[in-house]
Amino acid sequence: MxxxxxxxxxxxxxxxxxxxxxxxxxxxxxVFPEYLAVATSVLVMALFxxxxxxxxxxxxxxxxxxxxxxxxxxxxxxxxxxxxxxEAISGALAGGAIAGLFALLIGPLILRLSGLPFIxxxxxxxxxxxxxxxKAVWLTGGDNxxxxxxxxxxxxxxxxxxxxxxxxxxxxxxxFALFCLTRxxxxxxxxxxxxxxxxxxxxxxxxxxxxxxxLVVAYGLASTIAGIAGxxxxxxxxxxxxxxxxxxxxxxxxxxxxxxxxxxxxxxxxxxxxYMFVQHFAREWNPYYWMFLIGALLIIVVRFSRRxxxxxxxxxxxxxxxxxxx
Amino acid sequence: MSTLAFVLxxxxxxxxxxxxxxxxxxxxxxxxxxxxxxxxxxxAIGGYLAMGLLTPLGVPFGLAIVLAVVAVAAFSVVIERxxxxxxxxxxxxxxxLLTVGINxxxxxxxxxxxxxxxxxTRLPASLATSVDLGFRSFETYRLxxxxxxVVVIGALWLVFERTALGARLRAAVDNRSMTQAIGIDVSRLxxxxxxxxxxxxxxxxxxxxxxxxxxxxYPFKYLVLVLVIVALSGFGNIRATLLVAVFVGIVDTAGxxxxxxxxxxxxxxxxxxxIVWRPDGLLARRARR
Amino acid sequence: MSDLALxxxxxxxxxGALKVTDDVTLRLRPGARTALIGPNGxxxxxxxxxxxxxxRPDSGRIDLIGHDITAETPARRVKRGLVRTFQVSSLFAKxxxxxxxxxxxxxxxxxxxxxxxxxxxxxxxxSRAEAILERLHLGxxxxxxxxxxxxxxxxxxxxxxxxxxxxxxxxxxEPAAGIPAAEVAVLLDAVDSLPRDIAVLMIEHDMxxxxxxxxxxxxxxxxxxxxxxxxxxxxxxxDVRAVYLGSAGxxxxxxxxxxx
Numbered sequence: 001m002x003x004x005x006x007x008x009x010x011x012x013x014x015x016x017x018x019x020x021x022x023x024x025x026x027x028x029x030x031v032f033p034e035y036l037a038v039a040t041s042v043l044v045m046a047l048f049x050x051x052x053x054x055x056x057x058x059x060x061x062x063x064x065x066x067x068x069x070x071x072x073x074x075x076x077x078x079x080x081x082x083x084x085x086x087e088a089i090s091g092a093l094a095g096g097a098i099a100g101l102f103a104l105l106i107g108p109l110i111l112r113l114s115g116l117p118f119i120x121x122x123x124x125x126x127x128x129x130x131x132x133x134x135k136a137v138w139l140t141g142g143d144n145x146x147x148x149x150x151x152x153x154x155x156x157x158x159x160x161x162x163x164x165x166x167x168x169x170x171x172x173x174x175x176f177a178l179f180c181l182t183r184x185x186x187x188x189x190x191x192x193x194x195x196x197x198x199x200x201x202x203x204x205x206x207x208x209x210x211x212x213x214x215l216v217v218a219y220g221l222a223s224t225i226a227g228i229a230g231x232x233x234x235x236x237x238x239x240x241x242x243x244x245x246x247x248x249x250x251x252x253x254x255x256x257x258x259x260x261x262x263x264x265x266x267x268x269x270x271x272x273x274x275y276m277f278v279q280h281f282a283r284e285w286n287p288y289y290w291m292f293l294i295g296a297l298l299i300i301v302v303r304f305s306r307r308x309x310x311x312x313x314x315x316x317x318x319x320x321x322x323x324x325x326x
Numbered sequence: 327m328s329t330l331a332f333v334l335x336x337x338x339x340x341x342x343x344x345x346x347x348x349x350x351x352x353x354x355x356x357x358x359x360x361x362x363x364x365x366x367x368x369x370a371i372g373g374y375l376a377m378g379l380l381t382p383l384g385v386p387f388g389l390a391i392v393l394a395v396v397a398v399a400a401f402s403v404v405i406e407r408x409x410x411x412x413x414x415x416x417x418x419x420x421x422x423l424l425t426v427g428i429n430x431x432x433x434x435x436x437x438x439x440x441x442x443x444x445x446x447t448r449l450p451a452s453l454a455t456s457v458d459l460g461f462r463s464f465e466t467y468r469l470x471x472x473x474x475x476v477v478v479i480g481a482l483w484l485v486f487e488r489t490a491l492g493a494r495l496r497a498a499v500d501n502r503s504m505t506q507a508i509g510i511d512v513s514r515l516x517x518x519x520x521x522x523x524x525x526x527x528x529x530x531x532x533x534x535x536x537x538x539x540x541x542x543x544y545p546f547k548y549l550v551l552v553l554v555i556v557a558l559s560g561f562g563n564i565r566a567t568l569l570v571a572v573f574v575g576i577v578d579t580a581g582x583x584x585x586x587x588x589x590x591x592x593x594x595x596x597x598x599x600x601i602v603w604r605p606d607g608l609l610a611r612r613a614r615r
Numbered sequence: 616m617s618d619l620a621l622x623x624x625x626x627x628x629x630x631g632a633l634k635v636t637d638d639v640t641l642r643l644r645p646g647a648r649t650a651l652i653g654p655n656g657x658x659x660x661x662x663x664x665x666x667x668x669x670x671r672p673d674s675g676r677i678d679l680i681g682h683d684i685t686a687e688t689p690a691r692r693v694k695r696g697l698v699r700t701f702q703v704s705s706l707f708a709k710x711x712x713x714x715x716x717x718x719x720x721x722x723x724x725x726x727x728x729x730x731x732x733x734x735x736x737x738x739x740x741x742s743r744a745e746a747i748l749e750r751l752h753l754g755x756x757x758x759x760x761x762x763x764x765x766x767x768x769x770x771x772x773x774x775x776x777x778x779x780x781x782x783x784x785x786x787x788x789e790p791a792a793g794i795p796a797a798e799v800a801v802l803l804d805a806v807d808s809l810p811r812d813i814a815v816l817m818i819e820h821d822m823x824x825x826x827x828x829x830x831x832x833x834x835x836x837x838x839x840x841x842x843x844x845x846x847x848x849x850x851x852x853x854d855v856r857a858v859y860l861g862s863a864g865x866x867x868x869x870x871x872x873x874x875x
Binding site for chain 3: 205208
């Protein structure tokens with residue numbers, strides 16, 4: 001593939017086909033008003049996958065413990081809420097901030113590692129936190145979780161209806177805002193430096209880049225976004241359970257991202273609805289066939305479709321354009 | 327004093343079991359440089375085959391274990407040729423995704439075949455006893471595991487250090503391209519190593535079934551522990567794996583015994599600290615910056 | 616002695632029982648053009664690693680423009696102006712030439728702290744990157760991917776990246792290695808046109824390049840500096856020729872000495 005354009009340095013403001021996703025998301029609100037609750041979960045997971053894309057797709061950091069900031073954000077937000085602070089937006093920000101803080105604390109220690117030791121540390125930290133949350137029943141409710149998250153009307157005006165209308169638009173708003181910020185970030189000189197680290201860390205070191213510092217910042221930002229996603233999960237479900245810290249959640253995020261396409265920004269946004277849609281139907285059929293399907297899907301993705309659904313879409317569009325030219 | 331001896335004995339038998347399961351992964355990861363997160367799946371399959379299929383069918387206990395090991399080893403070669411062969415030299419992400427995918431399929435398969443609950447393992451009457459060691463009584467089976475562990479690891483060490491195959495394996499781990507250059511069929515070596523590793527995992531799973539209960543989520547449950555042992559042993563060193571595994575076994579046992587509330591929490595924290603401190607393995611000399 | 620650009624004193628490095636660097640002392644004035652030669656396995660690349668910071672010495676001291684950098688990380692040394700190129704090109708393969716140089720320019724300017732402005736809008740950085748590529752006659756290939764250009768161009772890109780970092784001391788590790796003869800001239804012109812105030816240490820095997828480039832030659836054998844001096848003296852030295860006896864460089868070397 002010959003690239004006579006400079007993709008990184010020529011990033012245009014907004015490509016027209018990007019609007020499609022956001023229009024669809026908005027349209028869904030009007031077309032399927034009875035199915036907003038499950039769609040809100042999809043939006044939350046899309047945000048989670050976006051945060052993982054920043055970490056994996058752009059900084060090249062493969063973490064199997066991304067549920068950690070997600071879960072920390074969720075529990076932090078729930079606890080703040082149960083303590084009496086019921087404002088939604090600040091609650092979500094608080095969850096994100098605490099997750100980000102945790103990341104800034106452990107980041108400098110673990111980001112020195114790479115390869116298998118790093119993967120394992122992320123697995124290990126996930127396991128430790130899951131165990132800790134399991135045992136600390138006084139704080140987390142253990143197996144029973146933390147129910148009863150109640151929110152004040154959004155912006156003082158919009159009540160949280162059972163049908164989930166406010167919830168859906170609230171989550172969509174967060175997703176849009178954080179998406180734009182992330183987009184901005186990866187197009188900045190810092191974002192380019194991250195991609196340089198992903199491509200050739202040794203080279204980046206030898207152009208004088210403070211690699212560890214860059215990675216810690218990226219990890220902190222990705223964790224903050226994941227934390228906000230976790231907080232949104234707590235708020236829109238009015239509940240937090242141990243699931244949010246589980247290996248299952250970490251892997252779900254990874255699979256969604258890979259399914260959509262890593263490093264494309266829209267990967268998580270495309271992968272999440274597809275994944276959860278299939279999951280919904282497969283689970284109805286037989287819960288264990290679902291695991292089978294995911295396993296087979298992963299193997300197929302690795303063997304055949306490296307760049308995810310977006311990559312496939314790109315190929316189709318390229319072929320269509322070629323045909324139009326003739 | 328007797329408590330200490332008990333904890334030690336218990337921990338060592340547990341550690342040897344972990345060593346049997348982990349050492350196969352040490353070899354394959356050191357040799358093929360593949361992050362094989364599905365290693366535990368072979369252990370689980372071995373265990374389920376022996377305890378869930380063969381023994382209920384009336385096959386004698388020991389024979390069931392042996393048959394399970396052989397079956398898994400043979401089956402693993404097929405998987406290796408079909409799937410793993412594409413991972414040599416592939417990106418870490420690919421390796422993680424593929425092996426996690428295998429894990430999912432195995433977990434789903436085991437659940438469909440044996441149900442989601444823990445599989446109760448019935449020991450033959452002769453083994454379901456306790457031995458009076460003077461200071462405490464100790465399960466006979468654990469002593470058996472201890473004994474078998476010593477024999478197996480000893481035999482493995484002999485193979486590695488004293489046989490031509492072992493020499494070839496060690497050479498390939500040390501310097502793959504050189505080994506290829508002198509005419510050794512490295513891909514066949516990979517298959518042999520993979521079968522060996524998976525067979526050992528199956529042995530660990532089957533032999534250890536009464537100690538490490540079999541459930542469909544087994545491959546994920548012990549994933550972190552096995553990977554950590556492999557990493558701390560520095561990939562490719564049986565002696566180091568043995569030491570680390572026994573260390574882990576003793577620490578975990580002591581933790582559960584003396585601090586029952588924290589469960590495996592302390593162990594994981596300790597292991598994480600160790601990996602961050604010594605990413606090249608506990609016994610590795612710090613050669614680079 | 617602080618008018619030296621680079622001073623390395625008593626560098627030692629052993630791997631196990633093997634002494635790869637054995638009490639090496641090296642001094643470069645600003646504007647130096649020093650070539651480091653020696654048979655394969657003499658420890659030249661290890662020396663570059665010690666100087667650039669990717670290998671930690673067992674003992675010895677390294678000063679850069681008067682600062683003691685012995686304990687500093689590679690990235691820190693680059694920021695101070697000690698830059699190296701790689702014998703086997705280490706580039707960002709999936710990015711364009713412009714993006715490769717841009718990354719270096721960006722880090723050099725400290726711009727990677729900018730998390731907000733799109734990189735495409737940083738005309739200051741982009742024009743600097745383009746100017747560097749222009750100077751090496753790579754301007755019209757700037758939008759090509761590294762994987763799409765010839766190896767000779769890739770070696771030039773290594774030098775472009777090095778220049779983008781504002782080097783005070785430049786370590787060139789076999790810059791002409793692997794380039795087909797037709798493209799070497801371009802590279803040599805590039806090396807000739809390096810700013811006069813930079814101190815350059817070049818590792819090379821090719822005696823044509825050494826003669827054209829160097830005002831001083833150091834010979835490294837088994838980790839020790841055998842001799843240092845003007846090229847003509849070094850090449851005529853019987854000790855040096857004895858060292859090269861039996862190695863592939865011998866015939867070329869003997870030819871050079873005959874023609875000298």
